Amino acid sequence: MELEQLADEMLLRMEAMFRNRPHKMISELSKGEIFLLGYLLSCGGAARSSALGEALGTSTARIAAAVKSMEGKSWVFRETDQADHRKTIVHLTPEGEAHALGYRDRARNELIKLLRELGAKDALEYLRITKKMNEIVTRMNTGNSDNAEN
Structure with a gap:
């Protein structure tokens, strides 16, 4: 099979796979609010908004919207960085940590089922x-x- 055909076949298989539950959940771990919660977990529960933007590879406006949404869900809270009052630090709440860990566990369990079948x-x-x-x-x-x- 030619490389072009292999690439086409791979794209088709990947698109089909990522429409299914285990991979949808895993995909969410690498983007959006779930990713940001996981990133905060990996940073010890707090990070500057700018670091969140860099980690997600998105604009400060997108991060501000995501943080506002997560604040509404009581997953995070913001405070002014005392070292630089122009900066904002985003903190993970216990509710946010529980949500992130619960989501990660559910994704892991779905993946275990898939691997068992594989x-x-x-x-x-x-x-x-x-x-x-x-x-x-x-x-x-x-x-x-x-x-x-x-």
């Missing part, structure tokens, strides 16, 4: 290939797109 051998092979693909993409994004070794 089987250990294929699951390990899938992991090996996705790790290799991530390494290649990282190299491509840093400008070092030499061919990967087999």
Whole structure:
């Protein structure tokens, strides 16, 4: 099969896969409010708004809207950075932490079901290939797109 055909087939399979529940949930972990909550968890519960924007790769206006929405759900609160009054620090609330951890657990459980059906051998092979693909993409994004070794 030619690379163009492989790419077309891969796109079709990925689109179909990401329409299904386990992958929808996993996808949410990498974008939007769930991602921001997870990022705050990884930062010890607090981060500057600017850091959230950098992590999500989006504008300060988008972050402000997301933080406002999450404040309305009692998942976060904002305060002025005492070191620089022009900056805002976003803090995770206990409710936000519980929501993020609960979502992550539900996504993990869905993935466990999928992996159980896939089987250990294929699951390990899938992991090996996705790790290799991530390494290649990282190299491509840093400008070092030499061919990967087999």
